[in-house]
Amino acid sequence: MTSLSSISKARRRSLADLPWPDLVLIVALIVAFAVMSRLSPAFLTISNLLEVTRFSAEIGFLALGMTLVIITGGIDLSVGSTLGLCGIVLGLATTAGLNIVLACILTLAVGVLCGFFNGFVIARIGIPPLIVTLATLAVFRGLALGFSQAKSFGDYPQAFFALGQGYVGPFPVQLVLLIGVALAVGIFLSRHTYGRLIYALGNNAVAARFAGAPVQSALILVYSLSGFLAALAGIIYTSRLSSARADAGTGFELDAITAVVLGGTAIMGGSGGVIGTLLGLLLIGVIRNGLTLAFIPIEQQSIIIGAALLVAVLLNGFLKTLRSRRRV
């Protein structure tokens, strides 16, 4: 969680230094589990819980990329559109007769390109991430609409559907993939030079630059990764629903950001991590699934998710001031 590991280890003894956001989240999860199993007897079954992860996986990939982006103090609103565009690229490529493996590689490359473009404009030209990704949200969605002319593509080889609908043992394929990606991102954040640099960047971009750190390349890398993960989510989404449509993933950026912020990653950057995001993701998944099983319509679920987002940010801010007061 905390970035300066040696210092924080020495201080761990104080109560205030426990990973409060994670603990709060775990308590919230337990409460959510208790409430949901009351609401519906079908909730607390192994098969249902595994289904929760199937639906959460696409948001999960986006949220993992978004974690990196938000730690740098940025935001990526374009991930939902990138997901949509990548689905269309995949659909167009396979319809044009391209081998499915090659088509997937091409799709991932397009995702990286989208992210690279965001990162390049943000880092090199110096436009705020909010504005850049708001604009590319429209551009990527527009490209998806333009290329597809709002048609959907559903012509894929049978083997492709394993990605979104198959199992590895008892686990949905995308859950295994998500865990793999989460591990990779976690290791990157805690062990890789650039991973550490991302925290420095989020805490104080000017200081990071004066320290001689390759700030611009780190930013470009982070947004490219976000694009890559959005493409991966797009491939799995297409596989799960057996078809690609230009409007796929509309509004997904919201769920991804909510998961990240619920997970305790500071929206201003500088702190946060993979575990928090996964917990946040799980919380959203549990709330949505439990409420669906209890026949509460999706619109009312969104009220709860939106309110949870606000409460999470308020609570984290409150805990932060509490901690900094105790230190003084």
Place this chain on the structure above:
Amino acid sequence: MFTDRSRERAILIFLVLLTGVLAVFAPSFFTAKNASDILVNITVVTIAAVGMTAVILTGQIDISIGAQLAACSTAVGLMAKAGVPLELAFLAGMGLGMAFGFINGVLVAYAKIPAIVVTLATLTILRAVMLTTTGGAWTVLPPSFRELGGGSVLGLPNPILYLTLILLAGNFILSHTRWGRSLYAVGSNPAAARLAGLSLERTLLSTFVFQGLMVGLATVAFTTRFTTIEPAAGQGFEFAVITAVVLGGTNVFGGSGTVLGTFLGALLVGVIATALTFLRISAYWVDAVQGSFILLAVGLDALRRQGRPLRLFRSRVKRIPGEVAA
């Protein structure tokens, strides 16, 4: 205070170029009817964009306005159907918009949550509340709305008159009142503004309330133009509005921008959208084109600000080293 008019000039030049292209490829574009149609088309976006100009001037953002517009319009429609006089319904709509703005403003100014998170959350909640209360049903508006929107005074359509009034008022408020000027101060240097005695919290709160009021005013134009309001109305509206504001030269970091610029930005978007149809380009490309324009505008602006101008045209005035573009 000097005002930098370079963005307004740039947009005008671009508009002239665009109409030049149209003159060659689609001469039928040039009719009084089409010109008035374009103005009527951009009315709703432009009115909300006046509010957004204020919000972005202070360095904030509000992406909940599409949901606000849908909620206000539905509320106005339902009230009118229940027999409330039109004027009263409109006033209630404005009040509702200001209430939404107040909620956003309190969360941003006093709870200190970043505006993007606040408005993302209120956008979600508002949309959800809308869908729940209407049950997804469309609100059919009484014909009195359409009569008001379709009417004209001295040959000028009502929406255009209404837009003109609001633009003049907006321009006056932002550039000639104490409150308007305080937005520029807060946006360009919050610390200095605070030292000068301005309350950041109160300024930000009032800015979001102002945005809500403008959404309420936009609701009037919106409901008198369409016969039904769907709960999902106004989706992507925030994007069109932000595009107009940013294209119009308002600095995305806050501190500079004008109502005139915003109007020209909205006009440019409107002309481009219409031009695409006249040039027989599929409407599905509109988003991509608009997004590219916003990137282009902001990108050129950022490069100019950093003092390394893109040499598209040779600059006649030599830049003084270290000078910061206003």
